[in-house]
Amino acid sequence: MVAYLVETGQVVDIAGEAFDEMTAKVVEVLKTQETITMAQVRDLLGSSRRYMQPFLEELDRRHVTMRRGDERLLRRG
Numbered sequence: 001m002v003a004y005l006v007e008t009g010q011v012v013d014i015a016g017e018a019f020d021e022m023t024a025k026v027v028e029v030l031k032t033q034e035t036i037t038m039a040q041v042r043d044l045l046g047s048s049r050r051y052m053q054p055f056l057e058e059l060d061r062r063h064v065t066m067r068r069g070d071e072r073l074l075r076r077g
Helices: 002-007 017-032 038-045 049-061
Strands: 035-037 065-068 071-074
Touching (some): 017 035, 017 049, 017 071, 035 038, 038 049, 049 065, 049 071
Antiparallel strands (some): 035 071, 065 071
């Protein structure tokens, strides 16, 4: 089922190196400024809101970031 969803473009597999590179870019920005918005991440990574929302939610689940309203903060510790 997952393979079908990936094949049809309904789900995007961003595991491994690509995910790590995207995460590193977001973390780099958050080290220089307190917060980042979904729009800023979208522009930074050259993608769309459709893909950035689940990406940011995954960063929250992995305790890389935490959501505060419409912004994300770097989780420290």
